[in-house]
């Protein structure tokens with residue numbers, strides 16, 4: 001009996017020891033796994049801040065040039081790297097305006113806007129792919145390596161430009177649609193709206209809506225004011241009748257020059273949304289990214 005009892009005790013002790021060791025190793029693994037998953041899921045360790053500022057970047061030409069309308073292809077590539085490393089993830093202007101910001105926890109929303117439908121934003125190879133040096137091609141290449149930074153561009157287009165040769169317009173619009181981009185209103189002739197009569201303002205905006213619709217992009221759209229200049233009668237931006245239809249805008253974007261309020265903030269005014277020009281000078285994107293890294297901007301952080 002003694003032998004059997006001591007054998008039993010040994011078996012029980014061994015059993016407890018094994019169970020304890022196995023519990024310890026399982027719980028340690030679980031802890032490690034949680035940390036690993038946690039690190040993967042949370043893009044930055046910034047605390048949630050759904051009331052913080054939103055960066056709305058504004059691009060024109062993606063090629064070398066002398067003034068603020070140009071951002072070289074290399075600088076655009078560097079911008080994407082920097083946005084990504086700082087925890088930004090792209091959202092459309094329409095998502096920002098509707099307060100439907102769907103990015104991973106800890107990420108900062110970034111609205112990428114492109115004005116004027118100039119050729120360097122989108123060119124196609126003979127097989128219909130974006131060329132490697134146009135904005136969409138550069139971003140697509142980046143997104144292949146960073147699938148959590150997909151091509152989600154908001155393009156404020158001029159219907160008579162549409163990135164160059166007319167023969168490619170349909171293929172380009174189809175491609176943008178497939179990628180999940182959106183086309184929005186930037187008038188027809190890019191006038192200073194302040195200088196026009198109310199009727200002419202409505203014509204610029206209404207005709208641009210018609211052209212977007214004829215390209216398969218039905219509204220309501222957002223609007224980027226040419227030069228950021230409002231019409232004398234700013235009430236037109238809140239809605240007007242156009243050939244029997246009511247035209248309204250989901251939001252109106254300016255040209256400069258600071259981060260935009262969160263859609264949750266009392267300061268949010270959808271008819272005056274500031275943007276940040278993609279320039280290296282004062283109040284441009286480099287300026288504001290530096291402020292952000294120095295803790296002088298409290299950004300929107302996804303909960």
Ligand SMILES: [Zn+2]
Pocket residue numbers: 115116186190226227
């Ligand atoms: Zn413009």
